Amino acid sequence: MKKSYLFTPGPTSVPPEALKEMSRPIFHHRTTRYRKMFENITDSLKKLFRTENDVLTFTSSGSGAMEASVVNLLSSGDKVITVNGGKFGERWGNICRIYGVDVIEIKTEWGASVNPCQVEEILKQGCNNEIQAVFVTLSETSTGVVNDVKSIAEIVAKTPAVLVVDAISGLGADDIRTDDWHVDVLITGSQKGLMIPPGLAFASVSEKAWGKIVKSSLPKFYFDMEKARKSLISFDTPYTPATSLIRGLKVVLDMIHDEGVDNVIARHAKYAKASRAAVKAMGLELFAPDSPSNAVTAVKVPEGIDGDSLIKHLLDEYGIQVAGGQAHLKGKIIRFAHLGYYDRFDVIMVLSGIEMGLKDIGYDISLGCGIKAAEELLVG
């Protein structure tokens, strides 16, 4: 008997209740039955985003919603700031450049968060308030870093620029308060904290952002936010949505609100803290010690051990799937999520797997030491 355990930072495990709902017979989406469900879902998403703004739903991966933000807010030649502290922060710049947007990229070392003062400095330097938008990542999935979006938002709110936040892996794990903090566009995907399979992406849009959107001249069709907003009036989408995923979404959003958003965030914070304590107790080094995300923990692989071999061993021997490093971090870190449909024994299992896996491949570890540290934070 070997079960399968998914601890990648997306896709994450889907609750059986949602899997069951998604296996029910298809019904048509241009019906009262569907519209009622979609109205309820949109309200639930707003509560999760902590916003009164419209939340738009797209059938795409999270990257689709990233592109949607760029093409709806901007025009060719516009100047923007992007924060690049990993693979996903880098993506903001890539998308903007494709559309002829002038990118000022703040590069931070992978594993470190951005210093909000850097954003402030560039915004101040910009003559005539020429910066149109600032693009940042809440939880940078490739490094396990959480950025200080609250401080960045406070800075951006004082300027005519809009703040766009990629919360694809962050929403539901790291605290984010769209309206209180003045986040103009917050995007996320379905397969992370939202606990359903990949295929849906979401974007909340502030009035300040709509002010830019009506002036944007970049071409868009499938990801047109004005069309999506217009359809939302009758709880519809411009194009056929992924209806089975929408039905699963209803189930997980009800679960999230039954637990309470604050409690959900606190749970993720607790499991992240326990994970870090355990990793340190194993004698390992955290990759992002100063600003760790609640969604994913990145761990440096000890000298002499190949991270990718460890990952393969965990999967083959223990049925445990974790993620490796991307780009120059390949083989050098492992990343495991504590994200979404996840309780304390998921923490225990992934840590136990890592302890045993490390022992198997020759790392000098006292078995159980990480689990002890974790249990001390998980007990009661």
Added chain:
Amino acid sequence: MKKSYLFTPGPTSVPPEALKEMSRPIFHHRTTRYRKMFENITDSLKKLFRTENDVLTFTSSGSGAMEASVVNLLSSGDKVITVNGGKFGERWGNICRIYGVDVIEIKTEWGASVNPCQVEEILKQGCNNEIQAVFVTLSETSTGVVNDVKSIAEIVAKTPAVLVVDAISGLGADDIRTDDWHVDVLITGSQKGLMIPPGLAFASVSEKAWGKIVKSSLPKFYFDMEKARKSLISFDTPYTPATSLIRGLKVVLDMIHDEGVDNVIARHAKYAKASRAAVKAMGLELFAPDSPSNAVTAVKVPEGIDGDSLIKHLLDEYGIQVAGGQAHLKGKIIRFAHLGYYDRFDVIMVLSGIEMGLKDIGYDISLGCGIKAAEELLVG
């Protein structure tokens, strides 16, 4: 006891085997297990498309794949021909204009197919072979018309233009032979003949089309076909795919190939023919009598009867969902699909519902007359 019956031309009913598969626990897509499945699926799609060309998979509705065709093949200012014989043919022109493409639109009356000679004439008029692409619809879902793609393809193949065919509702119902007929880009969606929920779209791309794609200067990110082609080498996609739908796709493609593509098309042709015979026997008029699609039958609502009331009555009283007319046809036609997971008793049920529904709302009909005509074509 009142069951629910979905006879809309997409989404169509999903086989229980596929629903069950999609309710199985999530696994990660950057794994050997997934790549093997996706390799198998891509081969199966090629067999269904009747092509040796690459078939690319996008997580989006079919409209996303329509936009993908435009932004990957063309540059701003390019001249193209679009065929507009309904809501979906019209969409080709809308997308092209958004991207600054110069559109020569052939408008055909709704309910009629395009005369291929019209395409030929415009291609001949174009100086220096300036037309870059021709965009047509195989089965125009809004009218129930099938276009003569074979003849159009023969004409386009002799020019430097590429032929792009929207087979979103047509593939698996109306005959289409991508390679034999020289269709350069064939697109489809998941929720029609492919019998799974909405959320996936596909595009096959010929070498002639790749020749245009490498020269295209329109901006693209999420729908970038060159990136998709590169990822396909390792049976991957550039962005996280809708993995649960992909798993369902494996099941339905196996079903399609077990039946055989020729048999699948023949089955659709038979049910479409029986549907039309029944409708005529009920004294009703077909909306597209001359070039009816195998996917959907459009029927004129008799004088004095409001189509939308009939549709509502069928749903409320009989649990049968059919579609109405779009745009200027609202209330004037009803459309019902014989598409995908559909056997002869589905034909019988929808026709029986229509007979009884018409009787209920005061239309003078001899009950059973349509069924008799259908059974004569379905027996044995």
